[in-house]
Amino acid sequence: MNIGLCGIGPEDARPACLAGWRFIPFRILSGAESVRYTLVSSIPSLTAMDFDAISRNRLPELLCQAPKAELHIHIEGSLEPELIFKLAQRNGVELAYPSVDALRAAYAFSDLQSFLDIYYAGASVLLQEQDFVDMAWAYFERAAVDHVVHAELFFDPQTHIARGVDIGVVIRGLHQACQRAQSELGISASLILCFLRHLSEDDALATLEAALPFCELFIGVGLDSSERGHPPEKFARVFARARELGLKLVAHAGEEGPPAYIESSLDGLKVQRIDHGVRCVESAALLKRLAAERMPLTVCPLSNIKLRVFRTMTEHSLPALLEAGLCVTINSDDPAYFGGYLNDNFIAVFDALPQLGAREAYQLLRNSFEASFVSDEAKAKWIAQLDAVFSAAS
Ligand SMILES: [Zn+2]
Numbered sequence: 391m392n393i394g395l396c397g398i399g400p401e402d403a404r405p406a407c408l409a410g411w412r413f414i415p416f417r418i419l420s421g422a423e424s425v426r427y428t429l430v431s432s433i434p435s436l437t438a439m440d441f442d443a444i445s446r447n448r449l450p451e452l453l454c455q456a457p458k459a460e461l462h463i464h465i466e467g468s469l470e471p472e473l474i475f476k477l478a479q480r481n482g483v484e485l486a487y488p489s490v491d492a493l494r495a496a497y498a499f500s501d502l503q504s505f506l507d508i509y510y511a512g513a514s515v516l517l518q519e520q521d522f523v524d525m526a527w528a529y530f531e532r533a534a535v536d537h538v539v540h541a542e543l544f545f546d547p548q549t550h551i552a553r554g555v556d557i558g559v560v561i562r563g564l565h566q567a568c569q570r571a572q573s574e575l576g577i578s579a580s581l582i583l584c585f586l587r588h589l590s591e592d593d594a595l596a597t598l599e600a601a602l603p604f605c606e607l608f609i610g611v612g613l614d615s616s617e618r619g620h621p622p623e624k625f626a627r628v629f630a631r632a633r634e635l636g637l638k639l640v641a642h643a644g645e646e647g648p649p650a651y652i653e654s655s656l657d658g659l660k661v662q663r664i665d666h667g668v669r670c671v672e673s674a675a676l677l678k679r680l681a682a683e684r685m686p687l688t689v690c691p692l693s694n695i696k697l698r699v700f701r702t703m704t705e706h707s708l709p710a711l712l713e714a715g716l717c718v719t720i721n722s723d724d725p726a727y728f729g730g731y732l733n734d735n736f737i738a739v740f741d742a743l744p745q746l747g748a749r750e751a752y753q754l755l756r757n758s759f760e761a762s763f764v765s766d767e768a769k770a771k772w773i774a775q776l777d778a779v780f781s782a783a784s
Pocket residue numbers: 462464614642665723
């Protein structure tokens with residue numbers, strides 16, 4: 391919200407008397423040395439908010455009711471067994487599981503690969519445009535309950551193309567659900583096309599070219615699937631092509647793969663966010679760099695436990711990442727498979743990690759907006775809503 395103009399001065403001389411307020415600087419035409427500051431909202435700085443006044447037992451309620459963005463959700467990973475069975479019936483697809491309960495029971499993975507095996511089996515029921523609408527709509531209805539106000543959805547077109555489903559069917563269906571989420575639930579949503587890293591770069595390049603007729607319907611590209619043995623540099627050409635097209639760039643790195651994969655995602659692929667990235671704690675230099683560059687990490691706590699990246703939540707690197715000043719966000723990854731949606735992830739983290747309090751809760755929620763690919767105005771609007779929730783509680 392623009393509520394007024396506030397002073398003119400050199401670029402590095404933001405009015406000190408208004409520290410804690412948010413401004414967008416813009417250069418005025420009559421003076422190359424001057425910048426006019428537009429006050430965009432009255433967002434208090436972190437230090438201005440009295441977090442100590444918020445007791446820890448109020449956090450679950452606050453975390454649940456606060457507005458938040460989700461930036462790491464694979465929409466195919468939101469397919470609940472009930473919907474898989476419904477779509478299988480509608481499309482005449484035979485499943486290897488006799489019942490919903492049998493399918494749910496098969497969700498006991500031991501590692502990323504065993505999860506991916508069942509993930510691809512679940513996706514086999516998606517054939518028509520309406521199937522993709524229904525899948526994403528089910529996620530949005532669940533996200534609305536968690537007070538998600540913005541979501542950036544990953545989708546895996548190669549999983550569907552390989553089964554003979556046209557990429558247009560996939561993208562149009564998901565886009566239709568995004569539009570409906572905005573109009574009926576007030577959730578802003580966009581799509582990020584992910585390449586499967588266990589396939590070749592040529593396959594990724596062909597997928598990107600096939601998606602170009604629909605490039606107005608997605609905002610960026612990402613890199614997912616099995617990390618081990620598939621370093622980011624394998625996809626340097628396709629990311630360079632996506633960059634030329636003006637798309638946003640993200641990549642999974644440092645989940646099962648080493649910290650070096652995070653570095654090569656930054657330097658080789660030029661990504662603007664790292665998905666997971668939790669193994670950055672193994673490199674002090676990398677930790678420092680990520681903090682200095684304020685590079686967002688989309689962390690998925692319940693996924694990390696389910697896939698045994700960490701043995702228990704108490705061993706999770708999240709507190710160390712926050713302590714180091716990284717722009718960490720909390721996300722659900724594949725919520726139907728990993729035992730929880732976004733609020734479940736927040737609750738599990740704050741339950742297991744007593745060293746995290748109201749300040750960290752606020753920081754994580756605020757980071758979700760700062761790390762999102764939306765305008766500064768949209769970020770300021772949602773951060774103001776977040777502030778209102780925390781201010782009312784303090
Ligand atoms: Zn993921």
